[in-house]
Amino acid sequence: MAGSLFRTKSIDRLMAEGATTSEGGLKRTLGSFALIALGIGAIIGAGLLTLALGASFDFLAVTEIGLALTGLGMGFATGPLMGAAVDAFDSSRSGTAAALINVARMAGATIGVAFLGAIFAHAGGGEAGLQVAMIVGGIVQITAAAIAWKTVTPAPRSASSG
Secondary structure, eight states: OOSSSSSSOOHHHHHHHHTTTTTTOOOOOOHHHHHHIIIIIIHHHHOOOOOHHHHHHHHHHHHHHHHHHHHHHHHHHHHHHHHHHHTTEEEGGGGHHHHHHHHHHHHHHHHHHHHHHHHHHTTHHHHHHHHHHHHHHHHHHHHHHHHHHHHHOOOOOOOOGG
8 A cells, every 4th residue: 555644564574573673572663753743743733623622612621631732742743853953964063953943943933823823813813713723723733744744754774873
């Protein structure tokens, strides 16, 4: 099923790979690429969609859950993204790479807030504006993660990087 959203392996291949680990069994790991895609799309998008849902309720629990999911997703995404950027450069340029990621993150957040604020205002503000803005934000996050998952290929790891 080439080109599928999900990555699959045959049972035979899983068993063969599992037999080569030092523990002699299967080992599940999420690399930087998977954590970034997971953080950006699934968790942040779900958090924004939960915020849209929370606008309909008189109590804050749903909104708090949406904010917590969004923050958790950003936490999952920021560390691996920073690590991937720093690893892509020579150690003498790692500070520049880290600064570039921070600037890109801050610029993206600023543009995102402006974009969602414009949608909020265009939808008339209030509960309806919040719902529309958060639904659009969630859809954009999930779509961007799906595009990244399909188009970005993680750099091959060297034998010395473990």
